[in-house]
Amino acid sequence: xxxxxxxxxxxxxxxxxxxSVVGHEHAFFRVLQRELEDRGARVTWYEGLLxxxxxxxxxxxxxxxxxRHGLVCTGPNEFQYAAFVAGAxxxxxxxxxxxxxxxxxxxxxxxxxxxxxxPWSGMYRGQGHIxxxxxxxxxxxxxxxxxGLSHLVAGTxxxxxxxxxVEEGRLWGQLDNVLTAAMLVYLFERGFQGTAFFTAQxxxxxxxxxxxxxxxxxxxxxNQLVVVDTSPYADIAAANQQQLVLRNRDANxxxxxxxxxxxxxxxxxxxxxxxxxxKYIEQQNRELLAAGKPEKSLGSTELxxxxxxxxxxxxxxxxxxxxxxxxTMDESADLGACMAFLEVLESxxxxxxx
Numbered sequence: 001x002x003x004x005x006x007x008x009x010x011x012x013x014x015x016x017x018x019x020s021v022v023g024h025e026h027a028f029f030r031v032l033q034r035e036l037e038d039r040g041a042r043v044t045w046y047e048g049l050l051x052x053x054x055x056x057x058x059x060x061x062x063x064x065x066x067x068r069h070g071l072v073c074t075g076p077n078e079f080q081y082a083a084f085v086a087g088a089x090x091x092x093x094x095x096x097x098x099x100x101x102x103x104x105x106x107x108x109x110x111x112x113x114x115x116x117x118x119p120w121s122g123m124y125r126g127q128g129h130i131x132x133x134x135x136x137x138x139x140x141x142x143x144x145x146x147x148g149l150s151h152l153v154a155g156t157x158x159x160x161x162x163x164x165x166v167e168e169g170r171l172w173g174q175l176d177n178v179l180t181a182a183m184l185v186y187l188f189e190r191g192f193q194g195t196a197f198f199t200a201q202x203x204x205x206x207x208x209x210x211x212x213x214x215x216x217x218x219x220x221x222x223n224q225l226v227v228v229d230t231s232p233y234a235d236i237a238a239a240n241q242q243q244l245v246l247r248n249r250d251a252n253x254x255x256x257x258x259x260x261x262x263x264x265x266x267x268x269x270x271x272x273x274x275x276x277x278x279k280y281i282e283q284q285n286r287e288l289l290a291a292g293k294p295e296k297s298l299g300s301t302e303l304x305x306x307x308x309x310x311x312x313x314x315x316x317x318x319x320x321x322x323x324x325x326x327x328t329m330d331e332s333a334d335l336g337a338c339m340a341f342l343e344v345l346e347s348x349x350x351x352x353x354x
Contacts, residue, residue: 004338007189011035012164012182016173019117019159021070023086025200027122028066032185032198039188041196048200048210052184054193058220060349061195061316063211063227064181065202065302068174069327071114071144071158079144079158087204108328109133109144113161116152125156160329170236171338175323175331177202180228183342190351197225199302208305215314224259225316226348227303228341230333231277232326239333242275243340245320249278251297252304259317266347272340277320319344 014035020028029050033043041052050066072082109130116125128148136143149158165172171179184196197214199207215223233239246263249255267274278298285295306314321341325331346352 004335004342005186008182008186008342009164009166011185012171012179015178015182015185016162016164016175019070019115019122019157020066020068020178021072021119021157021159022067022082022201022203023072024070024082024119024157025067026120027117029198029200030122032066032181035185036188036196039185041188046210046214048207049214050198051214052188052196052198054188054191054195056193057195059194060192061197061223061225062184062187062345063197063199063225063302064184064229065177065199065207066181067200067203067207068159068176068178069203070160071146073116073149073152073154073156073158075154077146077150079146079149081142081144082157083203084142086201087206112329114146114149114158115161116149116156116158119157125152127161162329166335169335170332171335172330172332174329175333176230176232176327179230179321179333179338180341183228183338183345186342187345187349187351190346190349192349192351194349202302205300205305208302208309211302212306212310212314215310219313223314223316224256225303225306225314226259226263227301227316227318228345229301229318229320230323230331231320233322233324236324236332236334239322239324239337241273242322243273243334243337244275244344245277245318245322246274247277247301247318247320250299250301250304252300253307255303255307255317256315259315263317263319263344263348266344267340270340270343270347272344 018028018031036043036052044051070082071079072085074080112130115127126149128146130144131147132145162174199211201207231245281296281298288295303318321333321337323331323333
């Protein structure tokens with residue numbers, strides 16, 4: 001059955017309507033804390049990080065980032081892409097998957113409805129819509145023009161108006177990465193006793209720093225982490241070639257081989273169709289190279305960054321849901337893939353029979 005539990009859908013609907021613009025996630029953390037504590041988790045809040053734990057916190061550790069793309073006011077009636085502001089990136093260097101795709105989808109934001117909010121309380125500050133989006137030739141950065149929000153002061157975050165849609169056997173909305181974050185919340189409802197990390201500013205390339213600080217303070221000698229996320233594909237046909245996505249590595253580091261093999265073994269036992277994103281990109285690059293075209297990046301993930309920087313303190317692997325419509329309001333994920341993802345989480349956590 002490709003029907004998600006109703007309580008999971010309810011929490012996803014709730015979370016997707018709470019703003020969490022990159023660099024301005026505090027209001028979302030407040031909502032997330034309440035949802036987790038309602039399900040029996042012990043929640044501790046650090047800078048850029050919310051940690052939820054059960055009675056056996058070192059038994060299994062998951063991590064999901066909770067920031068989503070949006071805008072931030074940077075001057076009188078001037079708005080920029082929040083991820084680049086939060087990441088102190090004044091230039092689009094074109095050296096990441098996010099930036100490569102942003103160059104392609106700049107025109108997709110026309111007429112998108114948006115609303116402003118206070119980053120701490122989440123209080124509503126007005127709504128409007130995007131009238132124009134372009135790459136400024138002087139600053140080499142994305143600039144947005146909005147109607148209806150000229151009263152905002154610099155530093156005010158602006159989120160895309162969003163709500164979950166279930167259509168044609170798929171979930172639709174700004175899913176990256178509220179989808180897997182909601183899955184981890186639901187896991188505590190099912191009785192999960194390990195640790196779940198919820199990180200801020202992943203889209204700005206900063207989340208791994210907050211996570212690494214936690215491990216340096218509290219981690220043990222073996223810190224094995226499963227980072228959960230979505231994984232973008234060009235269209236539904238390409239996404240539906242697999243139910244789940246694993247990785248051997250990203251552009252930063254190789255992942256833990258034994259953990260990856262363990263994850264693959266669980267997927268095989270459940271009869272799930274799995275692909276490896278690094279192998280997929282490498283095959284694409286061979287075809288591009290043969291055609292005399294530039295190669296694509298292997299991508300820079302939260303796990304790869306923390307493995308590379310931790311000097312052996314932290315390693316792990318990833319588990320991802322294939323999606324389409326990367327970084328738009330029309331991201332989509334197959335319901336069957338979401339159920340497969342949940343089955344793997346429950347199996348790893350000892351919450352699934354068989």
